[in-house]
Amino acid sequence: MKITILNGSPKGAESVTMQYILYIKKKHPEHEYNIINIAQTIKKIEKNEERFKNILKQVGDSDGIIWGFPLFVMLVCSQYKRFIELIFERNAEAAFENKFTFVLSTSIHFYDHTAQNYMHSICDDLKMNYVGNYPADSWDLLYPKRRARWLLFAEEFINHIENNFPTSKHYAPLNIRDFKYTPGKIIEDTRKIDTHGKKILVVSDETNENTNIGKMIKKFKESFSNEIEIVNLYDIDIKGGCISCLQCGYDNKCSYIGKDGFFEFWEDVVMTSDILVFAGVIKDRYLSSRWKMVQDRAFYMTHTPTLIGKQMGYIISGPLTQIPNISQTFQAHVEIQDSNFVDIITDEFGTSEEIDALLHDFARRLVTFSKADYIKPITFLGEGGKKIFRDDIYGRNRFVFLADHEYYEKHGFYDTFPQNDERAKKMNEKLIPLMRIDKVRNKINMKQEFLRPFTKVIEDPNK
Ligand SMILES: Cc1cc2nc3c(=O)[nH]c(=O)nc-3n(C[C@H](O)[C@H](O)[C@H](O)COP(=O)(O)O)c2cc1C
Structure with missing residues (x-):
């Protein structure tokens, strides 16, 4: 089976994402793995028509295509996006049609779903046979259980191709309205x-x-x-x-x-x-x-x-x-x-x-x-995203992003950890022992308790 991997990392062979491919290659050496460094060489691909056509040929000759990329600001990186634009601009969709495919991303899970959604819709626009997605955390490959589930997913992809199993479409083609905006008269x-x-x-x-x-x-x-x-x-x-x-x-x-x-x-x-x-x-x-x-x-x-x-x-x-x-x-x-x-x-x-x-x-x-x-x-969207950043910068990515860490420390970002919430701590220390007493628990009207501090605000003429 010939699998072509369209590498969306600007790092090329030094990509973390590509380690996931090398792992599958190690476990299943019986298949052919053809990695094309798309993002790293996009300028050459764009300038050199032959190079672009050669990629299309390799795609056409493959049994399966893997879109593998790092998350870049909620999507794929600009270089990879440019490659996708070239496919449509140069009417090269046919090379991808009916090819079995899946989408692999690595990230810290900050908006990996929007990048995945984007690529899924592109696969549907290209009329590919989209088998599924694998939104890995960058470090997944370092843990035995996570390696095992990745292997299972990749094996299932091969199984899908070998048996020509069906795939479904999720994204309808875009309906572009034919409308010419004509601004009205100059505003007085x-x-x-x-x-x-x-x-x-x-x-x-x-x-x-x-x-x-x-x-x-x-x-x-x-x-x-x-x-x-x-x-x-x-x-x-x-x-x-x-x-x-x-x-x-x-x-x-x-x-x-x-x-x-x-x-x-x-x-x-x-x-x-x-x-x-x-x-x-x-x-x-x-x-x-x-x-x-x-x-x-x-x-x-x-x-x-x-x-x-x-x-x-x-x-x-x-x-x-x-x-x-x-x-x-x-x-x-x-x-x-x-x-x-x-x-x-x-x-x-x-x-x-x-x-x-x-x-x-x-x-x-x-x-x-x-x-x-x-x-x-x-x-x-903002709250969840900021918490992912805060946790990652405080933890495993602190040494990489020292500038962020210093900023977060100085501007109280770490004060938002729940274990630093003094008000919540005091409340819990006082109320949890009470809640463990059956009599108190049965007597308490939680709805009224929730409202108590609000009532104070509503009734206070100075607030
Ligand atoms: C410019 C840039 C933007 C990034 N944006 C995101 C992001 O939006 N979400 C996320 O979870 N990770 C983000 N990352 C982290 C990378 O996706 C992650 O480290 C990935 O595993 C790198 O893979 P690679 O070595 O194959 O390039 C970003 C990294 C860079 C350099």
Whole structure:
């Protein structure tokens, strides 16, 4: 059996994810394992058409395909995303059709589900026979029981191919609406929104002003009585995607420093803004790989929040609600920064007039919330994510991400461990012994006990 592995790690052969493949190879040497370093060599693949075609040939000659990659900022890395874009741009889907496949990721389980969902939908778009996914923790291979379950999964994949077992589809093809957004007449000066000195930045990857997104950005800008800044990602000197060297872990110094202009953009333009609006067109099942490159490169600040207290939102063109995965990552990006997720305005529904009104009101809300320093409570997306970071930086990844650790310690992140919650500790010390007494337990009305502190707030005229 010939298995081709499309390696999505920029580290190439030095990838942790590929150790999972080598383990299977050791246990089942009877099969052929063909690893192609996609992410590491993406520039060559993109430039050299023959190289790209050769990969398609290897895919076509294989019995099974494994998409194996590290999690990179809630998805695959930009280099791998670019490869996926090339498949569609160059009409190369046929090579993948009906191939048995599974998706292997390694990570610390921070948004591995969104990366997995993304790849699953891509497999369905390519009409592959998707057998399943394996969202491994990076360290799984170091534990006997976890090695055994990985082996079982891989063996079941081979079994699936050998027996031509059926596979199901989960993602319907995207339904793209044919709609031309035509902005209405210029907004009168009296309706324009004062920025109140807030620095507003729109970051976009759209180079054509006449597309829906180009026109939406222009209309949004027109909502304000003062200037706002619009930056195009193609005007920024970015030499390449994150190469996962992890030099940043120690002191947030990226190995690209002095080689391109990313840091000036991020630190002088993005980080200094009060209001951030990200704009783009949906490309396959996410934003473009250019956008992803920016998200990955911003990882040089590792797990330390750098956009705290901002108002953030998105202007998007494309079938957003058909891909809930995207909104989830957008919201999570904002929530883990302790910023306020305001909204996503799209051209997916409504007339041009309705979109105009939404864009205008988006502008109003961004400024109103910024003036009031309003940050709404975060959801599971931010809360869960931040806890994973906190635990990993405190624990096994502290030596890798010392800069994060120092920041977390200084800013009280570790005070949020439940064992440090003095109020809860005192309450438990007092109440648990009481709860063990049958008489007390039977007498207590838990609903009323829960309400007692709230009643105090409601009845206090000064609160
Ligand atoms: C730029 C970058 C972004 C990352 N983003 C995530 C993430 O969003 N979620 C996660 O759980 N792990 C994340 N990781 C951790 C890697 O996915 C993990 O260490 C992986 O096992 C590395 O595999 P590799 O050696 O095959 O590249 C990130 C690592 C890097 C370098």
